[in-house]
């Protein structure tokens with residue numbers, strides 16, 4: 001009887017983790033059918049998603065959002081080297097978009113002064129920034145491209161986070177493979193969070209407790225850091241990185257996150273923040 005009750009409590013805790021889910025990282029593929037599939041998935045979790053929208057799809061998405069309120073939060077998928085980037089940001093802001101991203105494949109380092117007007121504009125509008133960090137795919141190996149992982153290094157976010165203390169910054173992919181750096185700069189920058197989308201949770205599936213070595217400072221007092229009640233894992237937020245319409249990745253991602261967090265002994269309360277609580281607070285209060 002008691003074990004049945006415990007089991008029930010455990011099941012309730014598990015269900016609670018994805019109730020009010022926030023997925024911080026969903027790429028729109030430009031098709032309305034995909035938006036329908038995404039919204040159906042979100043309804044199951046009473047969730048919302050940060051939908052990354054290219055300027056070309058803005059009209060379609062704003063019309064869709066008007067008809068399906070409350071599930072999609074727009075992020076302007078701009079290119080930092082686009083000569084019209086500031087005008088695009090203005091347009092996205094006017095449309096009610098709350099952030100920019102996924103910022104990736106830049107010609108210069110993320111913290112290059114050339115991008116200052118862009119980050120200034122985002123900060124003026126209170127928009128969040130979602131950066132790709134670490135390794136990046138090479139979709140057309142037959143074509144020459146001016147792309148380098150060196151310009152997308154996770155450590156470059158440290159400078160941006162410090163210069164823009166009121167801007168919430170999300171680094172996608174936990175800096176893959178610079179996990180240790182990602183964890184440490186998240187520790188010192190209260191406005192910096194990471195998602196664990198991409199190949200990382202697959203690469204580390206045989207050793208899920210590896211992440212305890214990255215998010216090590218829960219309830220630890222060390223020089224310059226007082227003991228905190230907050231789990232270090234709360235620097236992680238949920239992001240699925242669904243792209244190209246591959247909606248299955250949404251469910252698979254939730255499973256991978258849960259397996260890792262459970263293996264690392266992360267509490268249901270901290271998991272609820274990882275799966276949505278943290279970002280709902282930021283959406284509501286700006287920090």
Ligand SMILES: [Zn+2]
Nearest residue numbers: 102132133172
């Ligand atoms: Zn990415």
